[in-house]
Structure formats: structure tokens, C-alpha cells
Amino acid sequence: MSPEPVLVAENLVKNYRTDSVETPALRGVDLEMAKGEFTAVAGPSGSGKSTLLHLLGGLDRPTSGEVFLEGKALSKLSPEELAKLRLSRIGFVFQAYNLIPVLTVLENVAFVLELRGVPREERERKAREILAELGVEKYARQLPHRLSGGEQQRVAVARAVVGAPAIVLADEPTANLDGENSRALIDLMRRLNGSRGTTFLFATHDSRLLDRVKRLLTLEDGRITADRRQ
Amino acid sequence: MRYALRNLKRARRRSLYTFLAAFYPALILVIMFGLAAGEVQGMFESATKLETGHLQIRGGDELAGGALPLFELPDELVSRLEEDAAIQYWTVRLDLPALAAAGSRSYGVLVQGVEPEKIAEISPIPGLISQGRYITGPREAVIGEELARLLDLEVGDSLVLLSVHPEAGMGAGVAKVVGIFRAPQAEMGRTVIQVPLTTARRLVRQGDVVTSVVAFVRGVEGPWDAWKIERTAAELEKILPEGLVVKDFEELAPEVALYIRIARPVLTAFSAIFFVLGGLVVLNAFYLSVLERTRELGVIRALGASRRWIMRAILGEALVLSGCGAGLGGLLGAGLVVLVEGLGGLRMPGAYSEFLRAFGMEPILHLRVTPWEVLGSALAMAGVAVLSAWYPARKAARLDPVEAMRHVT
Numbered sequence: 001m002s003p004e005p006v007l008v009a010e011n012l013v014k015n016y017r018t019d020s021v022e023t024p025a026l027r028g029v030d031l032e033m034a035k036g037e038f039t040a041v042a043g044p045s046g047s048g049k050s051t052l053l054h055l056l057g058g059l060d061r062p063t064s065g066e067v068f069l070e071g072k073a074l075s076k077l078s079p080e081e082l083a084k085l086r087l088s089r090i091g092f093v094f095q096a097y098n099l100i101p102v103l104t105v106l107e108n109v110a111f112v113l114e115l116r117g118v119p120r121e122e123r124e125r126k127a128r129e130i131l132a133e134l135g136v137e138k139y140a141r142q143l144p145h146r147l148s149g150g151e152q153q154r155v156a157v158a159r160a161v162v163g164a165p166a167i168v169l170a171d172e173p174t175a176n177l178d179g180e181n182s183r184a185l186i187d188l189m190r191r192l193n194g195s196r197g198t199t200f201l202f203a204t205h206d207s208r209l210l211d212r213v214k215r216l217l218t219l220e221d222g223r224i225t226a227d228r229r230q
Numbered sequence: 231m232r233y234a235l236r237n238l239k240r241a242r243r244r245s246l247y248t249f250l251a252a253f254y255p256a257l258i259l260v261i262m263f264g265l266a267a268g269e270v271q272g273m274f275e276s277a278t279k280l281e282t283g284h285l286q287i288r289g290g291d292e293l294a295g296g297a298l299p300l301f302e303l304p305d306e307l308v309s310r311l312e313e314d315a316a317i318q319y320w321t322v323r324l325d326l327p328a329l330a331a332a333g334s335r336s337y338g339v340l341v342q343g344v345e346p347e348k349i350a351e352i353s354p355i356p357g358l359i360s361q362g363r364y365i366t367g368p369r370e371a372v373i374g375e376e377l378a379r380l381l382d383l384e385v386g387d388s389l390v391l392l393s394v395h396p397e398a399g400m401g402a403g404v405a406k407v408v409g410i411f412r413a414p415q416a417e418m419g420r421t422v423i424q425v426p427l428t429t430a431r432r433l434v435r436q437g438d439v440v441t442s443v444v445a446f447v448r449g450v451e452g453p454w455d456a457w458k459i460e461r462t463a464a465e466l467e468k469i470l471p472e473g474l475v476v477k478d479f480e481e482l483a484p485e486v487a488l489y490i491r492i493a494r495p496v497l498t499a500f501s502a503i504f505f506v507l508g509g510l511v512v513l514n515a516f517y518l519s520v521l522e523r524t525r526e527l528g529v530i531r532a533l534g535a536s537r538r539w540i541m542r543a544i545l546g547e548a549l550v551l552s553g554c555g556a557g558l559g560g561l562l563g564a565g566l567v568v569l570v571e572g573l574g575g576l577r578m579p580g581a582y583s584e585f586l587r588a589f590g591m592e593p594i595l596h597l598r599v600t601p602w603e604v605l606g607s608a609l610a611m612a613g614v615a616v617l618s619a620w621y622p623a624r625k626a627a628r629l630d631p632v633e634a635m636r637h638v639t
Binding site for chain 1: 233531535536632
């Protein structure tokens, strides 16, 4: 018996309307992800990768179709319920790091736990643990702008996994990194996938990283054209 | 809250503007309160000491020609006034409309028959004598400088008093001018003549009559203590013999009472302009702040922060900045009021000084502010600032995370 899927997308369609022109971004995407998967969505720019991740993460709503996270239909949730779900069950890594500039590295990582109401001592302990695991603990008291791009993105990954989410969605996490840092980051995510069992789905258009994933989805013109396990 | 506090350091100049936007209105309002209190207290003291007292017992309402009814003071009322702990001081007066004549000149006046030995304790007129001395014995009079000029009188001259009272008919007498006073108001200087009570009683040819008992209530420092006067007046009313009435300050000097009542609201309304301006600065500062942080706020929303959390973070910033600004503004205002009062009050310049004199006041304002006014001013300004930040906070809370993260500053 296959494990209960963490994430299910059913016939996802997303159209963007500008003035009177309707532009399709996703044309019917079906997807099922099991716990512990380490999956990449690859495709050229404009293929709909970011749109797909936004819909799967409850940041945007589809024109039609449905997303189920741990069996819960996202379309039935209010914006505040979606925010609560994101906070408790989804981790995000963004392309441009997007750390909060006025908070230290430690506070950035602990921020999600703070939003959840975790006591200070506990959230700082957890944040330190993950920072140590990712090799950036020495920057705990620094502000993000003092760190390199690669280090900032590691902190962003730490922030995404610190709350033990059901899934981490990473939108082009290596887009601003050089080749070496890109590979290091993906390896790090892969390590977390192995050590913590965190489910990862990340979008990339960097073909050099694709041999590091367990499952590769290819998205072209708003459709999944290949779904390969490796 | 940590996020809110850290943001204060992000755009220091804007934080400073927001701080000052709350600081100045609170400072100005507290000083306004100090000035208003000084002004109304000055008017109150002037009106009560020169004319009305805190309350008066009279023989009824005014008669024709503005004369007051004559009445004899019952012994039981005297006993009550002497024993009443609420009454700090009382005296009697016999006010008579009269004609004052000297040589070929005459002028309509109000003769006030007073108890010289008692009135000196409270009335400022003995202290306003510019020539001669205050009255001490029968058939003596003090007049204002204006009346002295009108009747061409000097200290030592005599004047004829011709009174006309509806209940006593006409009466005449002669008094010697022993002193000339500089009245705070020209009208008073032209019309008021003070003579001993016995001299006034001769004009009405009745030995024991008065027109009013003038009383001062213990513990009344200004118009804000009017409730003490009202309470004492109500207590007195219960024991007054039939025919006598008690009138408090507001009934005796309605025009002054009206000014006192509206002075503070008018000044407060004037201060509201500064509150509105302060609020607009806060609104502008937070609007820009939210605009600059759109991307960051989008990320925070994406991570799962609720709208309430975003609202709280931004309103928290507004509260900290405006609370500190308004609090310090209020405290500095209170400090200035205390300092100025400690240096002897605020001497008012030019036209304003004339305005004060017209109300019988010295052109020095004695500033006064209560802790509640300081606290109220600071809280009101902090409240205005938080309300002003409400719109930007609401806008931030309603950001669409995806749209916000695409925002480029």
C-alpha cells in the first residue's frame, strides 16, 4: 500500500488576465507527492514553475482545479486559514533569499516559530540546532546583509525546515548562486531530506542540478510533460 | 514586537519625524492647558474678589433699575455662616444705584457699602489705592481714578451721594474722598464707590439692612472647583429663611462664567489642528514605510503571518514612537509650565495684556496644569498617531503575498 500523499494537485489551471487578454500559465497539472520525496520541477523560464509552486503553497488560488495538502482542500480555506496552514505545514525558500533584514540570522530562523507562539528558549534552541546542521551557526548574531549569497540561502533553508513542515517549496533557490554554491545548497537540502525526512519540491531551470534529485518533473508550457523517478 | 522595535532603527529620520509629530502636539496642548488654566483662574479670581464672591445670599431677584432688594440679616443665618466649615470667609454689602455729584458735575455710580475691616482680607481694592488710603470710618469714600477725573475730585474733597432705591426711595449724603484706586477695569473705575456700610445705610435710612451676603467657599482655587460652590450653595439654600435666595458665581457673573466655560474647549480645539497635522505626518511616514517594505511584508505573509500580526507589528511601531514622543512632549510641557510658574508667572505682552485688564486681571498669567491633563494630552496624541497608522497597517495586512513579493522598491 502506497503511503498517504502529502500533496495532491488535481487538474490545476491558472490563467492571468491583463486588460482583456487572458494568458494561461498552467493548463491542467496533476501531481501527487508522497512524504519524503525530493523532487525538482524543471522547465524553461515562463513554463509555469513559480505559478505551480505558488498554487501548491496556498499563496495563490487556481482558476480551476484543486490542491490538497495532507488531505485538506486549499480552495475551501480563507486567506487567514491559508496563512495558518502555511505557517504550520509549509516551508518556503525564495529565489532572492528574502531574509528579514532587521532580524539577526538566529531571529530569522526562529521567526516562523515565533509566529507559531513557540516560547523563546525553545525556538532559539531549535534554530541553533538547524543552523549548526547547515554550518552557519557562527553567523547566528549577524544581520543577514553581512552574509554571502550562499550563506543567506542556507539560512533561508534553515528557516524553511526549522518548524518541521509537511513540505518545503523552493522557488529557484539557486538562481542567484554560482555553480559551486548551487550544488552545495541542493546537496544540503538533500541531506535534510535524508536526515529529517523533510519533503522537498523545488523549481529550477539549472540542468546541472537535476542528477541530484529523486524525482524530476518537467514542466513545459503549463503542462507536466515528464515525470521521472531516478 | 522585536520586529517592530528593530524597524524603528531602519529609517531613523522617518522615525524621528514620527516621534516629533507626536511630541510637538502633546507639548503644545499641555502648554495650552497651562495657559487656559492661568487665564480662567485669573478671570475667576478677579470676578469673585472684585464683585461677586463665590456665592451671595440676596433678598430676591433684582428690582427695577438694577437695584437689589433690601433685607435684614437673620441671627440664625449669621450663626450658620459663622459655624459652617465650608464657608471660609463672608461679609455683607449694601449696593445702591446712586448719583455722585461734585461741584457742577454728576455721574451715575454704584455705591457699595462694605465692612472695611473685613473686606480688606479679600478685596483687592485696598491694595489698588494709588492716592490716599482705604476707608476706615463713617462718611469716607474711595473712588476710582476715572471717576475722580470725571468729577474733578482729589483726596480730601467731598462728594454728594444721591441714591434712588425702589424700596427705600431717595436718600442723600456727603462723603469725603479719602482714597483713589486704580481699577483693573475702566468701567469699574468710573462707577464703583466704596463707603462704610453705616454710610450706605444712612442713604436708605435703615439701620440693619444689606443687599447681599458675599461668601467664599473653602478650598476653591479656580473655576474647576465650581462643584464645591454649587454644593455649598445647595446646602445653604435648605436653611435660608423664606424670601432669601442664594446665587452662585455662575449666576452672578454669567458672562465671565461663559468665557471660563468656553476658554478651555476653544484652546483644545485650536490644539486639535496640531493633532491633525501630527496625525498626517504619522500617516505619511507609515505609508512610505509600508510601501518600502512591501516585498518584506509579502514574505512575512507568505511565511504564514496573520493579518492581525502584521497590523500589530505596524501599530506597535506607531505606538512606541508616538507614545515616547507624546509622553516626552507632555512632560516637557508640564516642566515648562512649572518652570514659568516658579519664575512668577507669564507676563503677557501688548494687546493680550489689555484684554486681561479688561477682565480685571493682572497681565501676568499663573500657569497651572494637572497630571491628568498631561496624561490625557499624551494619550490623546498617541491615540491619534496610532489611528493615523491604522490605514497603512491595514493596507500592509491585506497585501497579496505573491504580488507583494514581486514588488520592486
